[in-house]
Amino acid sequence: MQFLKSNQFIWxxxxxxxxxxxxxAALMRESDLFKRAAxxxxxxxxxxxxxxLIVEKDQxxxxxxxxxxxxxxxxxLASSFAERKENYDLVECASDIEWIYVNQNSEVxxxxxxxxxxxxxxxxxALLRFSKQGLSLEQISEKLSDLEVYEGQEGGVKSFTYRxxxxxxxxxxxxxxxxxxxxxxxxxxLKNVQRPFEKFSxxxxxxxLNSAAVDVAVFDLxxxxxxxxxxxVKNKExxxxxxxxxxxxxxxxxxxxxxxxKVRKEFFEQSKRERRMVEMEEKIIDAxxxxxxxxxxxxxxxxxxxxxxMMGFGMDVTPVIEAQEQLQKSLxxxxxxxxxxxxxxxxxxxxxxxxxxxxxxQEKNADIAFAYRESQSRIKAMALVHxxxxxxxxxxxxxxxxxxxxxxxxxxHLLSVNKIVELKFLGEAVDLxxxxxxxCGLFANEILTNAYKYAIPFVESPEIRIRxxxxxxxxxxxxxxxxxxxxxxxxxxxxxxxxFKLMRTFASQLKGDLEIKSEDGLRYLLKFKK
Amino acid sequence: MRILLVDDDQLIRFVHQMxxxxxxxxxxxxxxxxxxAVGLALELKPDIIVMDIRLENGSxxxxxxxxxxxxxxIPAIYISGNSxxxxxxxxEQTIMKAFLVKPVTQDEIAKALV
Numbered sequence: 001m002q003f004l005k006s007n008q009f010i011w012x013x014x015x016x017x018x019x020x021x022x023x024x025a026a027l028m029r030e031s032d033l034f035k036r037a038a039x040x041x042x043x044x045x046x047x048x049x050x051x052x053l054i055v056e057k058d059q060x061x062x063x064x065x066x067x068x069x070x071x072x073x074x075x076x077l078a079s080s081f082a083e084r085k086e087n088y089d090l091v092e093c094a095s096d097i098e099w100i101y102v103n104q105n106s107e108v109x110x111x112x113x114x115x116x117x118x119x120x121x122x123x124x125x126a127l128l129r130f131s132k133q134g135l136s137l138e139q140i141s142e143k144l145s146d147l148e149v150y151e152g153q154e155g156g157v158k159s160f161t162y163r164x165x166x167x168x169x170x171x172x173x174x175x176x177x178x179x180x181x182x183x184x185x186x187x188x189x190l191k192n193v194q195r196p197f198e199k200f201s202x203x204x205x206x207x208x209l210n211s212a213a214v215d216v217a218v219f220d221l222x223x224x225x226x227x228x229x230x231x232x233v234k235n236k237e238x239x240x241x242x243x244x245x246x247x248x249x250x251x252x253x254x255x256x257x258x259x260x261x262k263v264r265k266e267f268f269e270q271s272k273r274e275r276r277m278v279e280m281e282e283k284i285i286d287a288x289x290x291x292x293x294x295x296x297x298x299x300x301x302x303x304x305x306x307x308x309x310m311m312g313f314g315m316d317v318t319p320v321i322e323a324q325e326q327l328q329k330s331l332x333x334x335x336x337x338x339x340x341x342x343x344x345x346x347x348x349x350x351x352x353x354x355x356x357x358x359x360x361x362q363e364k365n366a367d368i369a370f371a372y373r374e375s376q377s378r379i380k381a382m383a384l385v386h387x388x389x390x391x392x393x394x395x396x397x398x399x400x401x402x403x404x405x406x407x408x409x410x411x412x413h414l415l416s417v418n419k420i421v422e423l424k425f426l427g428e429a430v431d432l433x434x435x436x437x438x439x440c441g442l443f444a445n446e447i448l449t450n451a452y453k454y455a456i457p458f459v460e461s462p463e464i465r466i467r468x469x470x471x472x473x474x475x476x477x478x479x480x481x482x483x484x485x486x487x488x489x490x491x492x493x494x495x496x497x498x499x500f501k502l503m504r505t506f507a508s509q510l511k512g513d514l515e516i517k518s519e520d521g522l523r524y525l526l527k528f529k530k
Numbered sequence: 531m532r533i534l535l536v537d538d539d540q541l542i543r544f545v546h547q548m549x550x551x552x553x554x555x556x557x558x559x560x561x562x563x564x565x566x567a568v569g570l571a572l573e574l575k576p577d578i579i580v581m582d583i584r585l586e587n588g589s590x591x592x593x594x595x596x597x598x599x600x601x602x603x604i605p606a607i608y609i610s611g612n613s614x615x616x617x618x619x620x621x622e623q624t625i626m627k628a629f630l631v632k633p634v635t636q637d638e639i640a641k642a643l644v
Binding site for chain 2: 343346347349350351353354355357358361376379380383387390391413414
């Protein structure tokens with residue numbers, strides 16, 4: 001069977017080759033077979049309604065033809081199809097017909113599809129796909145639950161649903177029993193397409209519009225109402241009255257302030273100007289005096305690149321807003337509570353600090369008094385964290401540079417009795433979690449109190465330098481004094497004071513590296529991962 | 531100098547009283563909340579009021595000083611754990627000798643009272 005237009009199909013019983021489509025057409029034109037046919041060297045060249053059927057001698061071609069009287073497809077061997085019959089039409093010419101060829105073992109050999117672009121192609125594609133997988137018709141039938149192959153010879157009607165569209169097919173089953181062409185042809189003919197939406201009338205859309213649980217309105221470009229659904233305005237008379245009028249007219253009608261109309265106008269114009277949907281939140285007081293919140297949206301209707309109308313949507317979002325407010329309130333309460341806790345902790349530390357202060361000022365022995373001061377400074381280092389947290393109202397992080405400055409300045413007052421100590425700060429803000437910041441503070445406190453004990457009393461113009469930087473994810477904290485440094489015979493393992501041991505403990509707690517250098521004073525460099 | 535000491539924490543009142551007395555001044559009255567502070571200030575007419583800011587029953591030391599200073603120009607030395615800018619700005623609206631942040635040393639109180 002050969003066709004010379006778009007739906008070409010070649011089936012050769014001898015070579016068992018199947019070709020269809022444009023490629024077949026090209027092959028045909030170049031083939032000897034075509035040339036011979038064109039030259040009319042063969043007898044069996046038949047023409048059917050602008051289609052050419054070529055039957056070569058001693059070769060058999062399968063022909064599918066539609067009987068125009070019965071509208072049924074018939075099949076026969078081309079070799080016996082010797083003369084032109086006007087009441088037949090080739091299947092290829094029928095745009096609404098699909099067919100598949102099944103051999104005697106119920107194996108799908110090939111399917112043929114029309115070229116109309118109709119959804120029926122989906123069915124055809126499925127059949128083709130399954131046929132390539134070598135599935136039998138029964139297996140295909142199982143896969144396509146909506147498709148049942150009619151067992152009788154007469155055919156039947158079955159429906160197939162594709163993307164909500166109901167397709168009704170009439171299908172036929174034809175037995176083949178001609179020499180080596182044994183099997184059967186099953187073909188489908190689309191009889192009816194039901195598109196549910198096509199059935200909806202204007203009334204249907206009106207019902208849908210008025211049943212929508214959101215405010216819907218259509219405006220002209222002057223923001224005059226063209227359409228309002230029942231959900232937006234329940235009173236029919238008011239709804240009708242509003243057509244052709246604006247929100248300003250409505251406010252005037254009700255004798256209310258037009259602020260709301262002005263705000264709506266602003267958003268309406270913005271949406272129109274920017275050709276995009278804009279939204280606003282509207283607060284109104286209902287009849288019971290309770291606040292209600294509505295989310296309003298304006299969206300332009302653009303036809304041929306021109307804003308023709310504007311749509312307005314409104315939705316009651318009061319429960320959402322109330323839930324947000326409740327959450328916000330809970331958050332504020334939590335923050336207030338956290339603030340109060342930090343305040344209380346700081347107060348308690350303050351009491352301990354003050355009691356130590358009392359003991360320190362009553363103590364005659366200077367060494368013991370300094371020991372009290374050391375304890376005070378440690379408490380201060382902790383109290384300062386709680387104070388900063390309380391002040392910042394942020395309970396997650398502490399800015400270490402400000403914290404160190406604050407601590408150093410406090411220790412200057414607490415520990416430096418007769419000398420002015422110059423404090424030099426270099427660095428940048430570094431935010432750290434609370435626990436890390438407290439450890440850093442205690443670490444710095446030990447260095448600073450050591451400086452006041454072992455360096456500052458021995459130099460004329462004492463100086464403390466603090467540097468803080470964040471380098472490649474590591475925090476570098478350097479604290480140095482200009483005192484005499486460590487004694488030559490100092491061995492950390494042997495001579496280390498409590499302060500030294502604490503420093504090592506804090507450095508280890510921070511999983512950091514501590515470097516201590518005694519040159520032009522004493523310099524501590526702590527590096528740890530942020 | 532005759533000092534009125536106001537703080538909602540009894541222990542802090544005790545410690546600060548000792549600091550003040552060791553600095554050579556006299557604590558003429560102790561109060562823990564705003565109404566009491568205003569009453570004692572008007573009654574005792576101290577030279578300085580050492581005032582905490584967060585007081586008992588949610589009352590406020592700055593508010594107490596504003597009430598007192600409507601009648602008398604008694605200066606305040608605030609000693610508070612609240613040292614945020616807003617609190618300090620509010621305190622600056624009253625007659626103030628110093629604003630100390632808790633915890634304080636005796637030396638700091640003594641210097642502020644000079």
